[in-house]
Amino acid sequence: MIFDLTGRTALVTGGARGLGRGMTEGLLAAGADVITAQRGTIPDDLQRYASELDRTVTAVRLDLTDLDQVERVIGDLLGGRQIDILINNAGLQHRDDSVDFAMSDFDRVLQVNLRAVFRLCQLLGGPMLDRGYGKIINIASMVSWSGGYRVPGYAASKGAVAQLTKALCNEWAARGVNVNAIAPGYMDTEMNAALIADTARNEQISARIPAGRWGTPADLAGVAVFLASPSADYIHGAIIPVDGGWLAR
């Protein structure tokens, strides 16, 4: 019961696939209803998973590069229902030599990974602060600490997500809203398809992971449920690595 989310509604950006889907499934299994927000649709098997649990999963179309659209769509959503949990999961990566990195790519990464995250924290955090209860979980990364390689926009955005998490914690913790972050390690999703396909890089990375394997979306389910639950009421401003031990190496 200490991880029970019955009666709660969560918004998970990018919650229909990849790591977001792992967290969506965790929240559904813990009793929450979930709204996923992304450009794409929800796959049928995720809908089936929710109905088997007697829960609902609803898709909202949202392009996080367009903040006017974000404000409109979230405004409409909040007009109809209360959202207790926000997981800022949607994100993108662009890889290129820093010296050639196009500013348009840098801006796009920062837009989705940072600016939209801050705006969503404001839009959903406001009503949470009014109610004196809410859970915000941002998705950081190993490059919230290190610099990565040929991903300057991504590293800058994820470093900033960790700092933003702490900044909001300092203002909102005493008002009943928990703001924390999960920092996944190397996870087997579409974002890493090229790295996974590169046998040499893949072996190099796996050898550095104490757990001996890449993470999966399911590896994020438990930590997301925990941070969304009353069990984490006294956890504020934490950046929790879920990395198979990578940071410890």
Ligand SMILES: NC(=O)c1ccc[n+]([C@@H]2O[C@H](COP(=O)([O-])OP(=O)(O)OC[C@H]3O[C@@H](n4cnc5c(N)ncnc54)[C@H](OP(=O)(O)O)[C@@H]3O)[C@@H](O)[C@H]2O)c1
């Ligand atoms: N995979 C890893 O190793 C790893 C490690 C650390 C952190 N992370 C972070 O974890 C999060 C999820 O990554 P993932 O590995 O699951 O990546 P992914 O498989 O590429 O999925 C990315 C998700 O973000 C959504 N998204 C991308 N651009 C969007 C936009 N403009 N508007 C709305 N939604 C958008 C996508 O949905 P649509 O395409 O349907 O819009 C999709 O659901 C990201 O923040 C990523 O930076 C990943």
